[in-house]
Amino acid sequence: MNPTPPIIPDLSSLRASGGVDEGRRRFMRNSAAALAFVSVPNPIVTINGDEEYEIVHKNVKLPRLPKELRGLRVVVVSDIHSGPFMDKAQMDRYVTRINKLKPDLVLLPGDFVSNRREEIEPLCDAFQKLEARHGVYGCTGNHDYFDDADHVVNELEHAGVRMLRDAHARIEIKGKELALIGVDDIGQGAEFHASFRRAVDGLDARLPNILLCHKPYHLEDAADYGAGLIVSGHTHGGQLVLARAFGLVFSIALLISKYVEGLYRVDATQMYVTRGIGASAINLRVNCPPEITVLTLV
Numbered sequence: 078m079n080p081t082p083p084i085i086p087d088l089s090s091l092r093a094s095g096g097v098d099e100g101r102r103r104f105m106r107n108s109a110a111a112l113a114f115v116s117v118p119n120p121i122v123t124i125n126g127d128e129e130y131e132i133v134h135k136n137v138k139l140p141r142l143p144k145e146l147r148g149l150r151v152v153v154v155s156d157i158h159s160g161p162f163m164d165k166a167q168m169d170r171y172v173t174r175i176n177k178l179k180p181d182l183v184l185l186p187g188d189f190v191s192n193r194r195e196e197i198e199p200l201c202d203a204f205q206k207l208e209a210r211h212g213v214y215g216c217t218g219n220h221d222y223f224d225d226a227d228h229v230v231n232e233l234e235h236a237g238v239r240m241l242r243d244a245h246a247r248i249e250i251k252g253k254e255l256a257l258i259g260v261d262d263i264g265q266g267a268e269f270h271a272s273f274r275r276a277v278d279g280l281d282a283r284l285p286n287i288l289l290c291h292k293p294y295h296l297e298d299a300a301d302y303g304a305g306l307i308v309s310g311h312t313h314g315g316q317l318v319l320a321r322a323f324g325l326v327f328s329i330a331l332l333i334s335k336y337v338e339g340l341y342r343v344d345a346t347q348m349y350v351t352r353g354i355g356a357s358a359i360n361l362r363v364n365c366p367p368e369i370t371v372l373t374l375v
């Protein structure tokens with residue numbers, strides 16, 4: 078199987094305002110400008126703070142979707158990374174932005190915290206205010222395992238996020254069903270095939286399905302199983318992006334995955350890789366704004 082070239086995301090931006098620490102912004106911009114100066118001969122650099130987030134809208138044709146579920150609005154928010162670079166005030170602003178989109182479903186494919194178990198508490202305080210008509214679902218990411226994944230998951234469950242750990246959920250809407258499948262972050266002692274088989278145990282294969290899988294490494298594997306749509310994060314869209322050309326995002330993320338951002342397809346299986354909203358390692362996004370994704374099922 079050969080993946081078709083990635084579809085470059087059709088970005089429609091929405092600029093928000095207010096609540097920004099100017100000193101921090103100045104520091105970020107100066108640091109980034111210095112970085113760009115040494116790395117690119119003629120830099121065209123955009124430093125992206127949380128006020129420069131983008132809402133990316135995509136229509137996704139989901140196999141076996143009954144007509145009653147057409148138009149379902151699925152909001153995907155990944156790589157929140159609560160911690161030193163993502164505080165409660167920022168997360169409150171994101172929750173307000175998400176709620177304004179009036180989602181039918183919210184999917185959170187991992188990396189809720191940065192490093193420590195207690196970082197989940199401000200996230201839960203903010204995200205328990207999410208409003209999604211048919212629920213909020215999540216799966217773990219690699220950062221959620223850095224300290225205490227069970228604690229992270231328990232707190233999220235108490236905040237109203239249904240965490241799918243090698244498990245599935247069936248959602249009934251207008252008398253029709255949609256399956257959500259979630260696998261624990263692969264690599265934490267878990268292996269994709271075993272996790273996926275456990276997750277779909279007892280699931281009717283005729284139902285339309287969406288798979289939550291933090292790392293975008295398993296498109297070909299999931300296509301073998303007939304998954305409809307995968308939602309992933311992990312790459313942060315590259316986070317520090319030098320350029321986009323030839324369907325590629327030139328950043329360090331290319332070293333870990335050929336799928337960095339946007340919509341990809343193998344056979345009838347599609348995968349959407351979101352840039353996410355947070356940052357790790359360095360509090361900086363260059364040419365890579367935080368992303369809230371709205372997938373409309375068609």
Ligand SMILES: [Fe+2]
Pocket residue numbers: 156158188218220311312313357
């Ligand atoms: Fe992440």
